[in-house]
Amino acid sequence: MTGAILFHELTARQRIAAIADKGSFDELLPPPERITSPYLAQLGIPVSFDDGIVIGHARIGGKKVYLAAQVGPFVGGAVGEIHGAKLTGLFKAAARDKIPCVLIVESGGVRLHEGSSGEIAIAETMRAIFECRALKVPTIAVIATDIGAYGGIGILSTCCDFRVMTEHGRLGISGPIVIEKWMGKKAYDSANRALVWKTSGGKTKYLLGDADALVHDTADAVRDGISRFLGKSSAVSLTAVKARQKELEKRLKKFGAATDPDAVWNGMGVRNIEAASLASGPEFVALAKRGK
Amino acid sequence: MITAKSAKRRQNKAERIARVGKLARGKFVVPGKVPEVLRRIIEPGDILCLEGDNQKQADFLANQLATLDKKDLRDIHLVMSCITLPAHIELFKKGMIKQVDFCYAGPQGTAVADLVKAKKFPVGAIHTYNELYARYYIDLTPRVALIAAAQADRKGNLFLAANTEETPAIVEPTAFSDGIVFAQVNEIVDKLPRIDIPADQVDFVVQAPYPMHLQALFTRDPAAITDVQVLMAMVALRGIYEKYEVQSLNHGVGFNTAAIELLLPTYGERLGLKGKICKYWMVNPLPTMIPAIESGWVESVFAVGGEVGMERYTAARSDVFFTGRDGSFHSNRAMGQLAGHYAIDMFIGASLQIDINGNSSTVSKNRITGFGGAPNMGCQPTGRRHPTKAWLKAGAEANPGPGSPPGRKLVVQMVETFQAGRVPTFVEELDATDPSIRKALHGVTPVMIYGDDVTHIVTEEGIANLAACRSVAERQAAIRAVAGYTPVGLKRKKRETEDLRARGIVQLPEDVGVRPSEASRSLLATQDIKGLVRWSNGLYDPPSQFVDW
Amino acid sequence: MEKFTKAFPSKPLPSKTASPWALAGVVGSGNLEVLLERGGRPATAMECHVETSIPGYKAAWLAALADFAHHYPAGGTKVTINDQGAPPVLVTLRLRQAYDHLIKGDK
Known part of the structure; x- marks a missing residue:
């Protein structure tokens, strides 16, 4: 219980170092190349040498992967032109070389200062992801921090074959404040952290099938979670899409009128809400299974 | 032998209580009558103590006091540890206070600075806690103290729960000098878990319509x-x-x-x-x-x-x-x-x-x-x-x-x-x-x-x-x-x-x-609040603003 | 934004380092990134380039960088900093982290 290094506390570079096989990471467009955003510089906003995303190739458990980690603290991990080009390029390379691609997500979506190029980059990356999927090249998103995956990056994450999440991770399209702004504080109080995590957090996403693995908040657990999916892929076909649509309709019918996220947990088999709230990763998974 | 001064003081207290008359049933006052009771028990020139430190606040009584005006109450010498609530600031804005002696004004620090600039903050001194409590026994003895408790029983005994804090330090000098002690309580019950303030030292009790304000001051994420x-x-x-x-x-x-x-x-x-x-x-x-x-x-x-x-x-x-x-x-x-x-x-x-x-x-x-x-x-x-x-x-x-x-x-x-x-x-x-x-x-x-x-x-x-x-x-x-x-x-x-x-x-x-x-x-x-809950084996219940699960 | 460049006298870096460059920290509110590279000039100075979002603290920056150059043999390195309002203590801490990383490589 003491002294563990939590995955969500690491920087993007530390996350990569912690999950890649020792010394195996080779960075593409590393900081000394100084490929930074010209737009931020013009606006008087500090730039970063990696423009908020570290990309490269590495091995995980001996298997070759393309690996990227977004830098959440840098403009919210948002996708600008350079950041977006690195992201798109990596997934394109994965499709070209038929090597699995792992993205450690930490982004609120498009960088407003360079909107169009961010939008285009996300769309192009999605196309590259689907190219990978058509070729059965695994694509995996890891969502493990409160910055999480929102906006275009929320959508992009769900385009990947698999999502590995921790209890700290959040996944959605509109962020809590935006939802509150449009729906009203009564419908969704963004200051209610418990509500926010119970609607967009890793545990709920796992229960609803939006996350494929829920793991402890440690680098080892995240690496094991990724490894589980490196040899697999999930089919993209009309049948699969239709089946997913059916599932979503069922979900809406079952929970559409629910006003309390605990009702969703209950409905998904979680009996002891208090114990489940405190449980992490596989312990939570076990509690949820027991109720089914 | 009764000295003239104490006789006067005791008599004066009796007069104040008599003025309340049927507004109270015994010691008990209903919330709606509180402003009028306050108007009748406080006199111009009084040293008035409002309980409130950096954590617990007699906020209902303070809010009721702030509904009064200068015509109802004036020349008050306010003594209190912490100026914390907007209601406290109101009293100054309305010109009811002739002097204030206090310790701390955390959340209202900016408002107090504004009052000072506007020359509406006639301060005696800023004290340390025990210094102010000590003066309650010497030259700042309250005539009326408005305090907060968790529970009262039917006799007016008080239970202060975890937040006893400064209540005894206010009640003792007030009650033993023929001052009036008025308590707001969260609940009135038949039997208290323990008696912290005996009914003998309490003159009035109101069950507040909302529980007293408690600041989670010491929680660090x-x-x-x-x-x-x-x-x-x-x-x-x-x-x-x-x-x-x-x-x-x-x-x-x-x-x-x-x-x-x-x-x-x-x-x-x-x-x-x-x-x-x-x-x-x-x-x-x-x-x-x-x-x-x-x-x-x-x-x-x-x-x-x-x-x-x-x-x-x-x-x-x-x-x-x-x-x-x-x-x-x-x-x-x-x-x-x-x-x-x-x-x-x-x-x-x-x-x-x-x-x-x-x-x-x-x-x-x-x-x-x-x-x-x-x-x-x-x-x-x-x-x-x-x-x-x-x-x-x-x-x-x-x-x-x-x-x-x-x-x-x-x-x-x-x-x-x-x-x-x-x-x-x-x-x-x-x-x-x-x-x-x-x-x-x-x-x-x-x-x-x-x-x-x-x-x-x-x-x-x-x-x-x-x-x-x-x-x-x-x-x-x-x-x-x-x-x-x-x-x-x-x-x-x-x-x-x-x-x-x-x-x-x-x-x-x-x-x-x-x-x-x-x-x-x-x-x-541990790196987060949830870890503290885990360390406590689920016995720690963090305030909701710290809970993200 | 404020930009400045200055070299501080420093004993030469060990001739062999674990890697040619090292980066510590991230650009974020109250934080900064430090890129430390071999190949700064001259070999008896630490060459520094700073870009900071909060102008007006040049004296503190120069003092912190000078102290580092004095305490560590960093001659022949090039330090580039992107800052978003980090306190000076973080400047020193990140420099140390980058330096350790440059000399010893990944922990």
């Missing part, structure tokens, strides 16, 4: 502790706690000391300090102490107040905390401050500003806060006679003269050299010396802790042992040496710093065996 704070905590543990074998102590409210608490079961354990330091505490039930308590570091904790969410945990750990027979938590602000004054080896706290002589203050022209309890503990109690290892060791370093006590309390200021937004903590002169503030306070600069009382300053740069300095110039040089890259720090001279370092008066992290590269949040016993 481990997630917000920085690596730099961990570094400072490591330096303090090695350079002060370990060096002096500090056994009894008080921690202020802050992330620096929260980091120390969370390092005890990890870094402290590794240093083999368990059982040697940090056994006896005068501190509120800090959630960040849970891991140290669960790891067996702590013998006892006495508190000046409770902390929201710690009720079940403290009841389960009544071998450590002071509790009633039923396990319910007990606190007492006056006694806690007294304990912190006389009976501890060390006080360690933070401040917004420290000047070149080691004086500290949180007051500026635009924000007048005050002191609270820090100065009661952050000072040298020259009335102390009992020795402890730490006291004697610090005393020997201070090289006491023939007319001085042989020991010293460790009074430690632990600050980062810069506050948020690159505002320097170290300054040549305190903002509190501003002429307008001094004028409002009758020539007194509101210093929180005097430099002469401070034994050590800890920053991310290292430790300055002020007690070991032999001159004012030397003390100034020691402060500059740890003031980092603030303007005060940039004026240090390399040779002076090296000389002080050679004599152990200034110690850098490596001088006390701390490698800065080792300082990391991963050393903390």
Whole structure:
């Protein structure tokens, strides 16, 4: 219980170092190349040498992967032109070389200062992801921090074959404040952290099938979670899409009128809400299974 | 024989109560009648005490008082520890107050500064807690006290629950001088878990329509502790706690000391300090102490107040905390401050500003806060006679003269050299010396802790042992040496710093065996609030603003 | 934004380092990134380039960088900093981290 290094506390570079096989990471467009955003510089906003995303190739458990980690603290991990080009390029390379691609997500979506190029980059990356999927090249998103995956990056994450999440991770399209702004504080109080995590957090996403693995908040657990999916892929076909649509309709019918996220947990088999709230990763998974 | 004065006082009380008449049924008043009852029991010129410290507030009674106007109530001499609520400010805006004597105005600090600028804040003095309570027995004895309790029974006995805090210190001088005690309670019940204030000392009771305001003041989310704070905590543990074998102590409210608490079961354990330091505490039930308590570091904790969410945990750990027979938590602000004054080896706290002589203050022209309890503990109690290892060791370093006590309390200021937004903590002169503030306070600069009382300053740069300095110039040089890259720090001279370092008066992290590269949040016993709940085996119930699960 | 460049006298870097460059920290509120590279000039100075979002603290920056160059053999390195309002203590801490990383490589 003491002294563990939590995955969500690491920087993007530390996350990569912690999950890649020792010394195996080779960075593409590393900081000394100084490929930074010209737009931020013009606006008087500090730039970063990696423009908020570290990309490269590495091995995980001996298997070759393309690996990227977004830098959440840098403009919210948002996708600008350079950041977006690195992201798109990596997934394109994965499709070209038929090597699995792992993205450690930490982004609120498009960088407003360079909107169009961010939008285009996300769309192009999605196309590259689907190219990978058509070729059965695994694509995996890891969502493990409160910055999480929102906006275009929320959508992009769900385009990947698999999502590995921790209890700290959040996944959605509109962020809590935006939802509150449009729906009203009564419908969704963004200051209610418990509500926010119970609607967009890793545990709920796992229960609803939006996350494929829920793991402890440690680098080892995240690496094991990724490894589980490196040899697999999930089919993209009309049948699969239709089946997913059916599932979503069922979900809406079952929970559409629910006003309390605990009702969703209950409905998904979680009996002891208090114990489940405190449980992490596989312990939570076990509690949820027991109720089914 | 009854003296004329006491007869008058008693008679006057009887008249006030008679004026209330049928507005009360016995002692009990319904909420809607409270403003009128207040109007009838308070007289112009009264010393009126409003209960409210930095945690608990008689907020319903304060809000009702604020519905009155100058025509109802005027010339009030207000005495209270903390000006915390908008209702308190209202009383000044309406011109009902002729004088105020208080300790602290945390959340209303800006509003108070505005009142001072508008000349609507006729202040007597800013006090420390025990200083103000002491004056309740001398020259500021309340005629009417408006207090807050958790429960009353049908006779008017009061149960104060975890937040006893300052209630006894207000009720005793008021009740025993024929003053009127009016209590708001959350509930009226048939049987109390324990009686904290006997009905005999209570004149009126109202069941408030909402529970009294309680501020979760001492909850520090481990997630917000920085690596730099961990570094400072490591330096303090090695350079002060370990060096002096500090056994009894008080921690202020802050992330620096929260980091120390969370390092005890990890870094402290590794240093083999368990059982040697940090056994006896005068501190509120800090959630960040849970891991140290669960790891067996702590013998006892006495508190000046409770902390929201710690009720079940403290009841389960009544071998450590002071509790009633039923396990319910007990606190007492006056006694806690007294304990912190006389009976501890060390006080360690933070401040917004420290000047070149080691004086500290949180007051500026635009924000007048005050002191609270820090100065009661952050000072040298020259009335102390009992020795402890730490006291004697610090005393020997201070090289006491023939007319001085042989020991010293460790009074430690632990600050980062810069506050948020690159505002320097170290300054040549305190903002509190501003002429307008001094004028409002009758020539007194509101210093929180005097430099002469401070034994050590800890920053991310290292430790300055002020007690070991032999001159004012030397003390100034020691402060500059740890003031980092603030303007005060940039004026240090390399040779002076090296000389002080050679004599152990200034110690850098490596001088006390701390490698800065080792300082990391991963050393903390837990990195978030959820971890504290896990450490407590589910007994800690954090306030909702801290819960994300 | 404020930009400045200055070289500080420093003993030469060890001739062999674990990697040619090292980066510590991230650009975020109250934080900064430090890129430390071999190949700065001259070999007896630490060449520094700073870009900071909060102007007006040049004296503190220069003092912190000078102290680092004095305490560590960093001659022949090039330091580039992107800052978003970090306190000076973080400047020193990140420099140390980058330096350790440059000399010893990944922990």
